[in-house]
Each structure stands twice: as structure tokens, then as C-alpha cells.
Amino acid sequence: CRLVVLISGRGSNMQAIVNTVRDHALPAQICAVIANKAEAGGLAWARDRGLPVHAVAHRDYANRVEFDTALANVIDIHQPDYVLLAGFMRVLTPSFVERFNGRLINIHPSLLPAFPGLHTHQQALAMGVQWHGCTVHFVTPVLDHGPIIAQGIVPVIADDTPETLAGRVLQVEHKVYSNVVRWLAEGRISLNSMQRVQVQGIA
Numbered sequence: 001c002r003l004v005v006l007i008s009g010r011g012s013n014m015q016a017i018v019n020t021v022r023d024h025a026l027p028a029q030i031c032a033v034i035a036n037k038a039e040a041g042g043l044a045w046a047r048d049r050g051l052p053v054h055a056v057a058h059r060d061y062a063n064r065v066e067f068d069t070a071l072a073n074v075i076d077i078h079q080p081d082y083v084l085l086a087g088f089m090r091v092l093t094p095s096f097v098e099r100f101n102g103r104l105i106n107i108h109p110s111l112l113p114a115f116p117g118l119h120t121h122q123q124a125l126a127m128g129v130q131w132h133g134c135t136v137h138f139v140t141p142v143l144d145h146g147p148i149i150a151q152g153i154v155p156v157i158a159d160d161t162p163e164t165l166a167g168r169v170l171q172v173e174h175k176v177y178s179n180v181v182r183w184l185a186e187g188r189i190s191l192n193s194m195q196r197v198q199v200q201g202i203a
């Protein structure tokens, strides 16, 4: 199972994915790590581990369509089975999403459909929810909306700040995305006719 991972920053989710493929000797390979900025810390981490890396800087392109096209062309070099967005902070155009339809996965730091968009931990604290978490989902043209593959939950604690809550969610993100990568590698994830995700062996 050929995987390309897209990041924008430190790439801690990417690191968890790389480590889980290695530690569990999964039938998968990380073909490339791609960032939308050359200074993304995760690129250096991936390069140090001998992974192919690319920076496709959105600042180098006149508009969103040109950036997405350049990004898609770099991804296609590696012929991935799946493209994993992991802390990738760009909204992708519908044509990009269509080009990778069914193969594009993202992690969002909330229990979708609650709190789409940015500042999810502030949103959660503002609403006074008692449970929060993360969602790994297939990407569709509607932002933060695609078929849900897996979720992880964390308790919200009385004196939580957005930072303490984000840190608790991030730990669960790493676990959930690692599980999803294992299922992808084992070929256990499919979409049924109702566009609902089914994971073989999981109820």
C-alpha cells in the first residue's frame, strides 16, 4: 500500500504514521512526505529518515488552482494508493479533491460534524462540551465533511485551555491515524453504496 503524506508544520501525525508502519512492519510504504512550505519541520525529520521529501510552496504560485495542480503532479510521481493529509493547513480545490477521489484522507481535531474549520479547541471550550476529540475522514469537496473512518475521544477538564486540550487531542490523533493506516495497509477499509465507511473485522 503506497502512501504519500502531506504536512504543513512539525508533522507529528506524519511521524506517528511513519513509526507505526516501521514498528508493525505493515505492508505499506511511505513513498513521500510533501509540505506546502520548505521550512516545515516535518520535512527535515522525514529527510533524516531517508524518506523522499518535497516542498511545493503555495507562496510560489499565482493562485490556488496552480498550486493544487503542481501539488497533484508531484503526488502522481509516487503513484500512491492513498494521500494522507496530516496537519496540512491548506483548503484544497474541488478539482484536486476529485482527482484523488476515494484516496484522499484527512485528520481533523474535533468530533465532526461538531466544530469544523479552525480553532476547534476554542470552539469546544466555548460550547462547554464534556467530550472532544479527532476525526479521520475521506476528503470530499465540502470542507471537513467526508465519510468518517475513525474517531477518538478525550475528556474536557475544568481548567482546560485551548493548548492543554489540543495537546490531549493530539495524543489521540496519533493513535487514531495509526490505526487507520494499519487498516488501509491491510485493505480493510471500503465505502458502501451509502458512502459510509466499512472496516472489515470492526463492527
Ligand code: GRF
Residues within 6 Å of the ligand: 007, 008, 009, 010, 011, 012, 013, 014, 086, 087, 088, 107, 108, 109, 166, 170, 173
Ligand atoms: C494538529 O493539532 C492537528 O489537530 C491538525 O494539525 C495540527 C498539527 O498536526 N491536523 P501535526 O503535528 O503537524 O501532525
